[in-house]
Every structure is written in C-alpha cells, then in structure tokens.
C-alpha cells in the first residue's frame with residue numbers, strides 16, 4: 091500500500107524542501123512507496139487527506155505558520171521536523187529583540203497586520219516523532235528515514251560529533267592546527283564534515299550534539315585562541331538560539 | 337465588490353498569494369501578498385564579524401545561496417578596498433554559472449514545463465514526457481555539481497570567502513566540468529525550442545534594470561542607458577498587505593531577471609546563445625514578462641558555453657590557489673550580482689574592528705514585486721469573464737510563475 095506524504099513549508103529559505111528534489115533518481119525510488127499529497131514548492135496538486143508522514147520545514151514565524159503546523163500535526167500519523175529551522179530555530183530564531191521592535195526597525199511601523207511572531211522551532215509547539223537537523227539536512231539521511239518508515243522500521247538517530255567524521259576523512263584539524271573557530275566538537279555529525287573538507291571551520295549548522303557535548307570547554311579553547319566572549323556567544327547561538335550553555 | 341483569492345501560489349519558492357478585486361463585473365485591482373514570515377537578515381548580521389557574514393547571508397535562499405555569498409563577499413571586499421586575482425574572479429563567475437544552471441533548469445523543467453504540457457507537477461508529467469524532465473534534471477544536477485565544487489556544498493556551502501576560497505578546485509574537477517558542459521549543450525539548445533512555444537502573459541515593464549557585468553559587477557544599468565548606484569535611482573515602499581516592499585526606478589515600475597539580461601546584455605552572450613538570441617530577438621522584444629522563460633532557456637546555453645570557456649582558461653593557466661590577505665578597516669561597499677532571478681544587492685558599512693555596522697540587502701523578487709502585481713492585474717483584466725474560475729486562476733498562477741519568484745528572498749528588505 092502506498093503511504094501518503096505531505097511536505098509543509100513554514101518560514102524558511104526553501105532549502106529543506108528543495109533538498110528533496112535534489113535526491114534526483116532516488117526521489118523516484120521513494121515514489122514507489124509514497125504518494126505526494128501536498129508539496130507546494132513542487133506541485134500544484136493538493137489533496138486534503140490524512141497523511142502517513144508529514145515533513146515540516148522552517149520556523150513558526152507567523153500565525154499562519156502556526157495554523158499550518160497544527161494542521162499538519164492533526165492530519166498525520168508520523169511528523170518529522172526537517173532541518174535546523176524546524177528542530178532548533180536556525181538563523182532567524184537567533185535574531186535578538188521582540189517582534190514589534192524588529193518590525194519597526196525593518197518596516198518603520200509597529201503595526202503587525204500580517205501577524206508576525208518571533209521565530210521559534212516547531213518542536214516547541216507540537217510533539218514530533220522524529221527530528222532531523224541540518225541546514226540543510228543530509229540527503230542520504232532523509233532517504234534512509236523515509237525508506238525505513240516505508241518498511242515499518244523506526245529510523246536510528248545519530249549521536250556523535252562532526253569531529254568523528256573529520257577524523258575518519260583524515261582532514262587536518264582546523265581548530266587545533268590552524269586556530270580557526272570550528273564548532274565541530276559540539277555539533278551533531280552526519281554531514282561528513284563537509285566544511286572541514288573546504289578547510290573552513292564548522293559553523294554548527296546541524297545544531298548542538300545532544301547530551302555529551304561540552305560547550306564550556308569549547309568556549310575556553312576559543313577564548314585561549316584569542317576570540318572575545320561576545321564573538322563566541324554569537325557563534326554558539328547562530329543555529330540553536332540559547333540551547334548551548336557554557 | 338467581490339474578491340477572488342489565490343491562497344497560495346504553488347510551484348514557486350516560498351509562501352505567497354494574491355487577491356483579485358472585482359467591482360461591477362470588472363477587475364478593479366490585484367494585490368500580491370507575500371506572507372512568508374520576516375526573517376530579519378540585516379538585523380542578524382549587525383555587529384557580526386565580516387568573515388562569518390557571507391555564510392549567514394547564504395541562508396536567505398537555498399535556490400540562489402551562492403549568489404548571496406558572492407554578493408556578500410563583494411560588498412565586504414569593496415568596503416576594505418581589496419582587489420582579488422583574475423583566477424578568483426573566474427572561479428566566482430563559474431560558481432554563479434552553476435547556480436544559473438541549477439536555478440533556471442529547476443524553474444523551467446520542473447515548475448513551468450508542467451503548465452506547457454498540462455500537468456500539476458513534473459512528477460506526474462514524467463510518465464508521458466520523461467525525456468524532457470530527465471534532460472532538465474541532468475542540467476540541474478550539473479549546476480549543482482559546480483555549486484558543490486565552488487561553493488563547498490549543493491546548498492549553503494561555506495567555501496566562498498572574502499579574499500578567495502577555503503578550497504580550490506582540482507584539475508580533475510575542472511576537466512569534468514569542461515566535458516559535461518560540452519555534453520549538455522545539445523539538451524539546452526533543445527530546451528530553447530520547447531520554451532519558445534509558451535504563450536505570452538502579463539504586462540510589459542517600462543524599464544529594465546541589470547548589473548553592468550553579465551553575472552556580477554559594480555554598478556547598475558537601465559534600459560534608458562543610465563549607469564548608477566541603486567540608492568540614487570531606486571525607491572522602496574512598505575505595504576500593509578505584504579512582508580515584501582515594492583520598488584520603483586525613477587518613479588516607475590521596472591523588471592529585473594533573465595529577460596532584462598538578454599535584452600540589455602546580448603553583446604556579452606557566447607556564440608550559440610547569441611545566435612539563439614538573434615533568432616528570437618523580435619519575440620523577446622515584445623517585452624511580455626512571461627518571455628522571461630525563453631530568456632532563461634537561452635541563458636542555459638550561455639551558461640554551458642561560458643563554463644566551457646572558463647574551465648579551459650583555468651586549465652590552461654593552472655590553478656594558483658592563493659587568497660588575498662585581508663586587513664579589516666573602516667569602510668563601505670556594495671556587491672552587485674545577477675542572481676538567477678535578477679539584480680541582487682548586498683550593501684555594508686563595516687567598522688574598524690571588522691564588524692558589520694550597517695547592512696542592506698535587496699533581492700530580485702522585491703524589485704519585481706510591483707511588476708508582478710501589474711502583470712497579474714493586466715492578465716486578470718484580459719481574461720476575466722472569458723473562462724471559468726479555475727481556468728482563470730490557473731492563468732494567473734502561470735503569470736506569477738513566469739517571474740520565477742523567490743518569496744523567501746523577498747522578505748528581507750530593510751533600511752536601518
């Protein structure tokens with residue numbers, strides 16, 4: 091039996107929805123198991139139905155987003171928070187200040203006719219069955235998750251830092267060897283350390299490593315390398331708001 | 337008074353809709369509503385160290401992240417008075433070509449083609465016209481390959497840095513690009529024929545505005561031959577029904593994007609692209625905004641030919657791989673890029689510690705917001721009462737889609 095799939099995009103850059111199209115032929119493999127009922131970036135087809143799986147990307151940044159999120163939750167058996175916007179808030183949730191002040195700075199008025207909200211991750215509003223971070227997430231991961239679900243298997247979760255993948259690829263450590271501020275030690279792996287391949291530091295786009303991370307020691311390392319506290323604080327905050335405590 | 341709502345445009349990037357207002361049986365007005373929430377990118381970058389800024393700005397949009405990275409880097413380098421080597425310039429151009437291939441192919445083959453063949457999406461269209469969808473995907477995948485090599489990742493790579501790159505491409509990678517651009521050219525030429533058949537929709541803009549180079553530069557030029565900086569001629573206005581502002585050039589509605597580019601910069605096109613341009617010149621000159629799609633198809637040919645030229649030049653000279661060292665100093669700079677959808681501007685003031693003190697970003701869809709609304713109005717006027725409501729709405733959606741609007745991008749316009 092075909093499973094019914096919906097893709098819902100709240101406020102975001104479009105990357106996590108687009109990344110599904112970047113699966114290319116593998117998208118067609120998935121379509122052997124899934125029937126797309128809603129995916130507004132890719133299709134004008136839309137059917138109100140109960141879904142087996144809902145993929146939700148983006149942050150809740152307007153009342154409309156919130157309504158859409160509740161719709162998706164109430165109409166799906168299995169809901170996946172897809173991408174760092176959905177799981178941790180990503181860059182837009184790290185913008186400081188209250189919504190009215192921000193609107194005033196940008197639009198010159200405190201009026202809020204379109205009902206904008208301070209951006210928050212979806213996990214803060216509804217229960218999710220699976221959270222897959224990444225800005226954007228890794229394509230193989232979503233492919234595996236959807237295949238697992240189609241076969242009735244609960245997808246596994248990752249729990250190791252970016253550093254592990256960096257070591258496996260034998261990249262030179264940019265933090266220790268070159269003094270570049272790299273968040274690899276406290277960031278959830280799964281991207282194959284792609285930024286360190288480019289010899290630039292990890293900026294933490296997959297969000298903090300759950301449980302074992304030691305942000306306090308990362309904080310100290312960066313301070314010793316000469317970075318000031320405000321700089322480090324903002325770097326830690328970029329993708330995960332206030333989740334990293336140090 | 338009644339109004340017809342399009343509650344969500346589909347097959348476009350981001351969330352937006354429109355309201356068609358009918359009075360006494362006639363179309364009175366159309367409002368394009370952008371309801372994607374604001375993401376406050378300029379506020380996000382304020383006070384941040386210049387080095388980290390291009391990676392954050394990339395997150396404005398996934399379809400054209402690399403254009404944002406490059407525009408950001410150009411703005412920063414100009415603020416510091418940094419001049420990079422020819423090699424770095426060519427590699428940036430190569431990245432932008434990859435993005436043009438990825439974005440134009442996505443738009444044409446996955447989003448527009450289903451309209452031409454009468455399907456709700458490319459997936460359903462693939463059962464009958466699999467070849468066309470596959471050809472489009474092949475071009476798109478190649479564009480993404482270039483983005484991955486130059487930008488560091490298909491989406492949101494962080495390899496493009498002020499002063500150069502984190503990692504430079506290898507000889508093998510450049511050779512692969514050269515080979516593939518040659519191989520795909522035939523498919524792209526075929527695409528021009530397919531998209532030339534689209535019916536004309538929407539309005540005719542009074543002015544076109546483009547960047548002075550084909551893909552990036554240091555000034556804007558307009559169809560009336562004026563050369564200028566954006567703040568000298570372009571005015572923005574906030575609206576009550578939309579998170580995106582609207583802009584005017586010398587007080588009038590204008591358009592940015594592929595159509596303006598091929599019309600105003602046809603001299604810069606590569607041989608085959610120029611030949612195709614000549615072939616369709618009269619049609620393009622009609623100026624209807626939907627001709628943007630034909631222009632995008634010609635640009636696929638341009639991008640493949642230009643990729644071949646650049647990779648050959650780089651292979652002949654050999655990659656040096658040297659970044660230009662940067663000393664932060666107080667300054668102001670603007671980066672002008674032709675994102676696939678048109679003029680993209682990143683404007684910064686940076687203080688002596690290298691932190692961003694002012695930032696203004698204007699994206700193509702914000703520039704096109706007014707002409708998009710006018711196009712819907714004219715198309716609605718032309719069609720209202722001649723067909724049933726669903727066919728009417730379908731044509732309005734097609735009109736919006738022709739712009740290839742990128743709504744996520746459009747909501748960050750700010751003047752602080």
Ligand code: SF4
Pocket residue numbers: 102103104105106107147148172173174175176180224225226227395398491492
């Ligand atoms: S997580 Fe990143 S890639 Fe995904 S939608 Fe958010 S900003 Fe875009």
Ligand code: SF4
Pocket residue numbers: 225252274277278281282283284285286291292293294295296297
């Ligand atoms: S290395 Fe870090 S910043 Fe780069 S993709 Fe991985 S998690 Fe994201």
